Amino acid sequence: MSIEIEVSAFNNAEGKALEVGEYGAEVAKEYADKAFEYAESAKESKNLAEAWAESNEPPTGSETRSAKNWADVARQWAESDADPDGITDVKSAKSWSSLSKEYANNASKSAIASSNSALNADSSAKASSDSANAAAISEKNSANSETSARQSAENAASSLEKLETVELPLKADLASPSFTGSPKVPTAAQGNSSQIIASTSFVQTAIAALVASAPGTLDTLKELAAALGNDPNFATTITNLIAEKLDKTANAVSATKAVQDGYGNNIVSTYATKTEMTGGITKLSTVASTGSYSDLLNKPTIPNKTSQLTNDSNYVVQDTSGNVTIAGTLTAAKVVNAYYNDYAEFFPRGGETETGDIIALADGGKECYEKATDKSIMVVGVHSDEYAQIIGGETDENGNVDIGKVIQNYIPVALAGRVHVKFYGTAIAGMKVVPSEIPGVGRAFTEGDKEDSVVGRIVASDSFQNVRRVKIMVRRQ
Incomplete structure (x- = not known):
């Protein structure tokens, strides 16, 4: 925005004094203040113009583009090999140029083909004259061909008679053929149960598979029958013989009771031996006086990591990614090594946001x-992925928190600490940051802005002007 202010001063020739009329010090101060406001407004307009020129995002919301984006779209319309600007079934200037060149090449080829056709027509006329001469010669030759055809017919009749009387009787019929000599057939794969002819090779292989690795004395049905005593009721016979044997379980019960005391306890595993008692008494006096773990005879294993514990609801749970879940309240004197910089809370999502966006309450009946x-x-704060601690959100039906699913419905908003925020214009350490007219992007605080719109103060200066991320201390008013 350009503002021009014209101030006229008149020199009083007689009094040698500058005549300012009604423009006194107060009016001059008022104009100076107004000029400062115009200068700040001009600075803000300059920053906005630069956002219109260079921003990779919509400068003032959806369906707007910066000059940089329009330049890229123009380049696509000029040079893109694909659909420019994502519009289906359209072509760039480069594509039309290539297509025109292709059409020109095809037209040139067609002209050459037409020239060749004219030459071929001339050749055809000459060939027609030659064909007339050849026809006269063919007429003469046809008489000779007639004689040859008659001879060929006689030879064919003789060959047919030989085929019917001599050769056909030597062939086998398709239905129920009778073969002589040693006819051969293809060998089918083992397991084939179709009705094709089985070769001797197929049969021998099947027999070998049936015998497999059976011993020589049991590789025929006769030998198997002999081994079973030629008894067709072999299974019944064996069952009856087993019934005549003594029950082995009774002996097992007697043997078990022999090593038990009157209460059924196993003597070997329940009571110490004399040697064990002698050694134990020696150690008993020592551990009784020292109470030391190292003086115990059978030292129990003390777990030294979470994986050695059998978890229940009161233990720490760690997943395969190293994330730890604690059921109940965690109390600690000091927590260290949280190297991220801000404290955040999950806020209900009302739209798509990105890391670094300034977040505000949506103007509606529902909190989002x-x-x-x-x-x-x-x-309320800044969309953060740098939080050292975050609260809020929701749990699943098992009481567990899945961050990936929670972020689909909630925005992680930094409420305290240091965080990177989207910003345009010169960044000066200590400068207050407020939302600009570009959604999610901040700018420098100017006179007239509301203090409760300040999202934080810049902690790292730079001289860039485009939209980028700068580090701020959240809510340092």
Whole structure:
């Protein structure tokens, strides 16, 4: 925005004084203040213009593009080999140029083909004259061909008579053929149960598979029958013989009772031997006086890591990624090594957001949150992926928290600490940051902005002007 202010000063020739009329010090101060406001507004407009020129995102919301984006779209319309700007079934200037070149090449080829056709027509006329001469010669030759055809017919009749009387009787019929000599057939794969002819090789292989590795004395049905005593009721005979034997379980019960005391306890595993008692008494006096774990005879294993514990609801649970879940309240004197920088809370999601976006309450009846602008009713914080601790969200039916699923419905918003935020314009350490007219993007605080819209203060300066991420201390007003 360009503002021009014209101030006229008149020199009083007689009094040698500058005539300012009614423009006194107060009016001059007022103009100076107004000029400062215009300068700040001009600076803000400059930053916005640079966002319109260079931003990779919609400068003032959806369906808007910066000059940089339009330049890329223009390049696509000029040079892209694919559909420019994602529009289906359209071509770039480069594509049309290639297509025109192809059409020109095809037209050139067609012209050459037409020239060749004219030459062929001339050749055809000459060939027609030659064909007339050849026809006269063919007429003469046809008489000779007639004589040859008659001879060929006589030879064919003789060959047919030989085929019917001599050769056909030597062939086998398709239905129920009778073979002589040693006819051969293909050998089918083992396990084939179709009705094709089985070769001797197929049969021999099947017999070998049946015998397999049976011993020589049991590789025929006769030998198997002899081994079973030629008894057709072999199974019944064996069952009856087993019934005549003594029950082995009775002996086993007697043997078991022999090593038990009157209460059924196993004597060997329940009572110590004399040697064990002698050694135990020696150690008993020592451990009784020292109470030391090292003086115990049978030392129990003391777990030294979580995986050695049998977990229940009161233990620490660790998944394959190293994430730890604790059921109940965690109390600690000090927590260290959380190298990320901010404290965050899950806020209900009201729209798509990205890391670094300034987040504000959406203007509606239901509590949800979205990208902030200079018109937002309440700024709450910054979308963060750098949080050292986060609260809120929701659990599944088993009481567990799945961060990946929670982020689909909630925005992780940094409420305290240091975090990177989207910003355009010069960044100066200590400068307050408020939402701009670009959704989610911040700018420098200017006179007239509301203090409760300040999302934080810049902690690292830079001189860039484009939209980028700068580090701020959240809510340092």
